[in-house]
Amino acid sequence: MDVNWMDFIKLLISTGVCWTNFVLVDTYFGLPRRPGVSGAEVIGKTLERMGGDINGGYFMGNIVCSPDASAGTLMASIFYYLLGFKGGLIATLLIFIGNRLCNDPGYAGTLGTFSATVLIHLLSSFIEPKYFIGGMVMAIFTIQGLYHVGASKVLGYIGRKLGMI
Amino acid sequence: MKVEVDGGTVEILPLVSIFCIVMGCIGVILNTDYLDKIIMLEFLTGGLIGLIVSFYYLDVAILTSIMEPVSTVILLLGSLKYLYLKRSKKRYSSKLPILVK
Amino acid sequence: MDTLVLLIGVISFVVGLRVFLTRNRVQRLLYLCCLNFAIAALIALYIKSPMGGVAAAVYFIGSTLSSNAIAHTIGKVQRLEGRG
């Protein structure tokens, strides 16, 4: 079996783009500052008791409990892969409906999906859209699946650095 | 999409779904707390939806995805009320010998 | 062979094993969220038509709703056990 090294470079670039997009959009709309739904508060308190940062815990709880910009980035890459540019606009509508179902205002998810669509459309000349799906799964694995305490410290540091807490 | 493993073709989505179903089955039976059992049931249902999708039955998969949160919410509300009821009954029955004395 | 699908498959195997093995209830919920992302991506990569995208979106929104309900109930049970 032959491994093409160009695939790994494209995957790493798309992972970086997706990570930066959803972390920046979610931090700008104030996810680490306060828990939006009551399930996020439980997750933040538990991660603080385990030795992490409480603002990063609120961020991770908000990702679990309502479809925010992370789900928006995944949906935008899926619908761009299947339908082209107008698929991203359909994904924006779906994320808005899902946000209203979870009792959330829904600005972060809608704007995150739209910005992800624009970024994929700008980069689509040399990275195919299917690499962004794998990149988004890699990005969510580094936050939710690898080491929770360290991830919450990193997210709290980024939020404090941007002055949004 | 297809991975060549010494001659035969194995696809990834049915493998992941079968793994989720077997692990969830063992986990539901071996855990004894209500919330752990419901989380493991969620894990099992994810595997079931993946296996239905890999047979190309998309309408059944969409129906399952809509009906599954209804069932989970009913189970959670019932288990919460059952826990509250059992706790209040235990407190009442522990207070009962004091009343008898 | 397709490297991308194989990578997502390896990630979902690792996360599924960690859901089964960990003891803390909140960490188990976080790993389950990562598994939902991986399965939605696999569904969209398996069926290359717009209906597959709709199925993945409906699955993702439904699983997020039930995760929200489970986290809310964990909070209520913790408050009930801490008080009584």
Add this chain to the structure above:
Amino acid sequence: MDIVVSTLYLGYFLLIFGTLGVILGPETRDPLVRFLNVEIPTIGVMLIFLAYNHTLALMTYIAINSLIVLVFIRAIIRKEELEA
């Protein structure tokens, strides 16, 4: 192995293992634990329907199964209230 044959054997495994778990699993004195174990043979029957391509039977079975939960939960809570 073919996916249809492996789905059929997985359904049989779930049916047998789930029934054993309902009868002699840990802490089945509690009725809610026993009812949560009953969900496993249900999913085994769903997998057998899926392997024989019975689409309409599968659809009605899934829809009825999420509604029958309401009746069973109501019955268990009413029994616990009456025994108090």
